[in-house]
Amino acid sequence: MTWNRAIAALVLALAAVPWLTAQDLPEKNPFEGDPVAIQAGMGGFRQRCADCHGTDAHGVRGPDITQIWASGRTDAGLFRTIRTGIPETEMPAFIAPRTSDREIWQMLAYLRTLAAPAPTDPPRGNAENGERIFRASCIGCHRVGGVGGRLGPNLSRIGASRSVEAMKIRIRRGAEDFRPGFAPVTITPASGPPIQGVKKNEDLFSVQIMDTRERIQGYEKDKVKSVVDVTRSAMPLFGPDRLSESDLDDVVRYLQTLRGFDPAVRQ
Amino acid sequence: MRAFARLAAFASLMCIGAALLVAQQLPSLVTPEEILGGLPADGSRWLTFGGDYSNRRYSPLTQITPDNVSKLAPQWTFQTGVLGNFETTSLFRDNVLYVTGPQNVAWAIDARTGRQIWRYRRELPSNLTACCGLVNRGFAMLGDKLYMATLDAHLIALDAKTGSVMWDATLGDYKVGYSSTIAPLAVKDKVIVGVAGGEYGIRGYIEAFDAQTGNRAWRFYTIPGPGEPGNDTWAGDSWKIGGASVWVTGAYDPQQNLLMYGIGNPGPDYYSESRKGDNLYSNSLVALDADTGELRWHYQFTPGDVHDWDATEVPILADLIIGGQPRKVVMFANRNGFYYTLDRTTGKPIVAKPFVKTTWATEIGADGRPVLLPGNIPTEEGSVTCPDLTGGTNFWQPSFDPATQNFFVNAREVCMTYYSWKPEYEPGQRYTGGAGQRLQSEPAFGALRAIDPATGERKWEFKYITPSTAGLMTTAAGLIFSGDAEGNLLALNSRTGQLLWHYQMGATMHGTSPVTYMVDGRQYLLVPAGATLTAWALPQ
Incomplete structure (x- = not known):
């Protein structure tokens, strides 16, 4: 009887482990609004994130992340993204103990203070026409959904990783710096x-x-x-003479729809 | 009865055999005199972090030369099988290597074949507060024991023959931020060690333990307590949580019986309002009596530091002729961008000169203090200063060649925007009060630089694409071994800086340096990189 009880307790204890781990990660940021945590998080963000996401979090090489909550992401989901990184992107994993749970929550608490609402302006441009232009002018070097060239970055997720403004600047002015590998x-x-x-x-x-x-x-x-x-990007410049304002809107509208993984890669 | 006779005969044979063997072997116990002897010409040992107490990492071995170094061939590779990278200096004695790895795993390895003899693994708590990786910088060795500092702030003694624990002493409480990554130093009958945790509001110290028993012999607090000289260089109670950690092995001067250790940054790292003053003995070199731990002198490189410029670089001792006068010096390339030659009898600077771009101070004044430039105090908006927080150099090992009188260092040319704000202290949590962001506008690079310690002038440099964090080793044959940030092991002519040989190791030699020794008449070069150790020698 005692043995049975001990075994039952052990089984219960073991069963509780994954349950506990899942529960350990709160759904809501425990430091949200805490001024001390926000300040500490600002430091963590500037040191670890700002090179790619910008000091104002509006994106440099990495995406604008000021609208990340408006896009429907949760605190716990963002925590996991920071902890594990994003495969096949430049977003690294920030692992323990070098980056503690608390530091991640602090960075998110800071980021929350920069959060912007989703844009209310109706999206501009015609994605269908944008896709047509893309297939004519861009696909030779850029891959989308397993189709296209490989010389330039794969754009299958570009809608999730670049702001509209950043995309427009790249297309009009070309790359002023080059991400690793390009x-x-x-x-x-x-x-x-x-x-x-x-x-x-x-x-x-x-x-x-x-x-x-x-x-x-x-x-x-x-x-x-x-x-x-070579100091000039291999990407040709698409000035207004080569791409009208409305065509640019169309291309960017199409690029905004690209948010998924490459379907050629089985998940 | 017959069995007993056989056993007796066997035993007496064993005794004769042992006696015959002993003639060719080193004595089984490592004596203080043996350590004092440094690196011998026969290449039979490498017994301390810096090769000898002067930390020169200068080997007398000459089988591998500038002419034949390109013929080096790998003899074996050892893989740790442990997550994390080496930051260690391997010890060598009697054809056996003693190596510490990440996560407080350690090995004795057959130097002939790379095969493991024993493996030690410490059970570590899951909630460690290690700011900068689960690393370790190496063993000390004395008598029949090896000494290792642990990430949960203990000092342990292992049986060198089996790897089993002989004693275990507590240095501090890991739950409030204490840890230890330093290679201990065995001096006479004591083992010297220090605590890390400068980013967690600790109060640092150097400790000595009785090598036999593990009893504490003395403790030197790197932040003076109330009533002690220097306590008034900390505002209010800030001394209690002021950091000043100790995580890089110092030098020992047997003539003066003096230990010289570099001390870490004051905390909070970037915010000094709460700790106004010079913050002694943060960012200093302290000289302690090895028997008592009593402070003889100190020199503070960066008073009241706000850039995280720990003085945890490796001090190197030498006797030089400077300005026609024989001088007993300690050489020190500092994270703050200045190279120093100090008089090691007084701690007074003889030479102090930037060895990288340095924008926070114009020079070191006659009073030994830096002459500050305005606009270099971190703010919430950010202020730009060179060097960056990693510094002009850092804990990776420099080297000194007494033949050419050159001091060698892997230097970094990087600038940074520093931010600061008022932090709150909470035990066991990071307490830095700021952050840094490297400047993207100026491409960062690094260089191996040869410096004349009599003048601080650069003799030559070898440029890297990106800053290297590898340690260095020189040899009497005129070689210097380094590594770059892209994973190349490099051999250069130490007189000219000419590159002679390279090999892609697949990982950087971050914070590690090669060691060299003789096995069966052949000179070996042992290189830790990433999670592998590779032994090189000339073809037979």
Whole structure:
């Protein structure tokens, strides 16, 4: 009887573990509105997040996250995103004990103070026409849903990761900085014509690129004539002469619809 | 009866065998004299964090030379199987390596083959407060024991032959932010250790334990208490939670019986309103009597620091001729961007000169204090200062070549926007009062720099694409070994900075440095990188 009881207690205790873990993560941020936590969270945010999301959280390389609650995300969901990162993106996992639960909640408490409502302006542009333009002008280098080129970034999630403004600036003015893996480079081999591509990796002795024919290849620096970083993006500029204001609205409207994972990748 | 006779015969044979073997072996106990001897010409040992008490990381071995270093071939690779990276300096004695890894796992490894002899793993609590990774910087060794500091703020002694715990002493309470990652230092009959936790409102200290028993011999608080000189450099009660941690092994000067340890930042890191004053002995080099822990002198590099510039870099001792005079010095490349040569009998600066871009101070004045430039106090809006919080250099090991009298350091050229605000102290929680954001406008880079310690002038540099955090080692053959942030192991000519050989290790040598030693007449180079140790030697 005693043994049975002990075993029953053990089974109960074991069963309680996952239940407890799930319960450990509150649905609501326990630090929301706490001025001390908000201040601490500002520090954490600036140190860990601001390089990509911007000091004002309106997005630089990473997305604008001021409307993230307005988009329907929950505190607990955002906590998990920070803790685990987002696969196939630049969003890293912030793991314990280097980043404690408390620090994540503090950063979210700060972020909450920057939260903006969802835009009330009706969305502009015609996504169908935007998709047509995209397929004519962009898909050679950008992949969406398993279709398209690989030289530029995959845009299958771009609607979730860039603000409308950021997308417009990129299309009109091109990239002013390059995210890792997409910096343009020209390699002049010992013989033959120069090779244009984007840099996937580099150290003192070698460089790894994808060339404009999408060949991935490494080159040893002492075996080529030169490796030159190119300051202009491989992406052509689409000024008003090439893309009218209304066409730009259409393209961006289409890009906003791209929020999913690549269907070619099984979940 | 016959069985007994056989046993007796066997036993006597064993005794003869043991006696024969002993002639070729090192004595089984490590003596203080052996440690004092530093790195011997026969390459038979590497017994302390810095190779010897001067921390030079300069080996007398000359089998591997600038001419043949490119022929180095891997002999074996050891993988930890533990999540996390090495930040350790491996010890070597009698053909066995003693290595600490992440998460307080440690090994004895056969230096001939890379095969494990024993493995130790400490049971760690799940709620550790380690700011910067579950790392460890290495063992100390004395007698029949190895000494390791633990992430839950203990000092343990392991049986060097089996890895089993011989004693376990508590340094502090991990629940309120104390931890320890430092490589202990064995001096005479004591083991010296310090506590980390400068980001958690601890009050730091250096402690000495009896190497045999684990009883505490002395404790030196890095923040003076009430009534002690220096307590008035902390406003109000701020001394109680002022940080000043100790997480990098110091040097020992046997002539003066003096320990010299670099002390960490004051807390909160970026906000000084609550701790107005110089905040002694944060960001200082302290010189302590090794027998008593009594303070003989101190030099504070960064008084009242607001940039998290711990002086937890490695001090290196040497006797130099400066301005025609023989000087006993301690050399120190500081996180604050200045290189210092101090008189180690007084702690007074002889040379102090920036070795990276430094925008917070113009120079070190005649009074030994930095001459400050305005606009470098962090604010809520942010202020830009060079170097960044990681600093002009940091805890990764420098090296000194007595033949060329060059001091070598892996330097960083990075600037930062520093923010600060008033934090609230809560036990066991981060207590930094600010943050930093690296400047994107100026591309960061790093360089291996050779500095003349008599002048602070740069002799040569080797540039990296991005800042390296690797430790260094030099040899009498004129080699310096380093690593870059892209994972390359590098060998350079230490006289010229010319690159001689490189190998892609697949992980950086962050905070680790190679060691070198002899096994069966061959010089080995042992390189920790990521979660692997690789041993190199010339082909036979």
